[in-house]
Amino acid sequence: MRLRYAGVCRACATGVPAGTTAVYEKDTRTVLCLTCAATLTHAAPADRLHEVDRTVDGIPAPPPKSPECRPPVYLDGVAGASARREHERRRQAREQRVRERHPKLGGLILALSDDPQSTTAWAAGAHGEERLGRRLDGLAGPEVRVLHDRRIPGTRANIDHLVVTRSGVYVVDAKRYRGRPQRRVEGGLLSPRTEKLLVGRRDCTRLVDGVLKQVELARQAVGDPSVALHGVLCFVEADWPLVGGDFTTRGVQVLWPKRLASRLTAAGPVSETHISTIWQRLGAAFPPA
CATH class of the missing domain: 3.30.40 (Herpes Virus-1)
Structure with missing residues (x-):
């Protein structure tokens, strides 16, 4: 096929x-x-x-x-699959509730009303992961190994994308947010220095915290201190400036798909054989979601 x-x-x-x-x-x-x-x-x-x-x-x-x-299975995974399933589950649950409460008018109510934002957000997230996933699949080869939508055992959370390259392992969280991403530094001389991630006027600092936790889990799975681990927040539809725009906050890179692709294809010390070994370790540690 x-x-x-x-x-x-x-x-x-x-x-x-x-x-x-x-x-x-x-x-x-x-x-x-x-x-x-x-x-x-x-x-x-x-x-x-x-x-x-x-x-x-x-x-x-x-x-x-x-x-x-049979050999161990390290399925690449399907980008956005778990988010797409959750969106469909919520949509179907709402439809069932409406039809049960309004047996005669349920279909009309559904036709004239939209899904709540808590449901549509899953569809938007899935679309962002799918878009980035297609770009990553286009880079895939012996020196760029990709894993999509990986489950974190023991939790309900998942990692959007894991990419193993010559320059190390990239833990990528894909987001489909509108607005311009920027780093805001507060405090300093007389108060503790803090960094915030804003997208437009929206405080998205918690996203950085989430990526840092995922990076640490991936580091444990790789088990090799010589391999660099990179945390990435990739905003697929943000308002990026024509020149520059990407930045790093608390060690997490904030950028867009094209800029990420240039990072993934950069030269580095990790051999092709080692890339394959790390890819297998990550595939075993984080199964498809």
């Missing part, structure tokens, strides 16, 4: 970009590039070839492995 999202071949660990024809193994939710699919199929014992009944462009996919033989 043609992949809707970028992946990584489970056999050779090579990045497989979105839109590429490859074998998608539904049972294990993993991807095989066509080269590995052909090699594994040709190496299969003759008495098992009759089990292979899937083909891609004429190349048979390998037979499914038994559960105990």
Whole structure:
């Protein structure tokens, strides 16, 4: 099939970009590039070839492995998936409540009224994650490994995007806020110095706190002090100036998708092999949400 999202071949660990024809193994939710699919199929014992009944462009996919033989699954994930599900859950719950309270007029009430802001905010958040996710998938390859919408075990929270590159690990929180992001420094000489993140007139300092917590969790999962960890707040539809505009507050980078892409593709000390290892560790520590 043609992949809707970028992946990584489970056999050779090579990045497989979105839109590429490859074998998608539904049972294990993993991807095989066509080269590995052909090699594994040709190496299969003759008495098992009759089990292979899937083909891609004429190349048979390998037979499914038994559960105990399957490799660990590190699914890239789907950007915005959990936010999209929550929006749909809230929308359906509201529709059910309205129809139960007003059996005859429920449909009319729903047609003439909008979902509350607490519901539409989930759709807006999902859209922002999806937009950024598509850009990150376009960068994916051996030197840029991406994980989307990862669950933080033991909590209801998730990490929007994790990206492993030559320059380290990026913990990215995508936001679809309007207004111009800016850093405000208060206090100093006679009072404690504090930094606030504003988007327009909205105080968004709590977003920085959230990213810092996620960075620390990712640092523990990586388990290698030599690998740099970068916290990022990426505003996909903010009012950025024509020149400059990105900044750092309390160690968290605040920027837009294009600027983030330039950071992710920068040179760094992390080898391609180490990138793959870190990507697997993060995939195991933070499963798909």
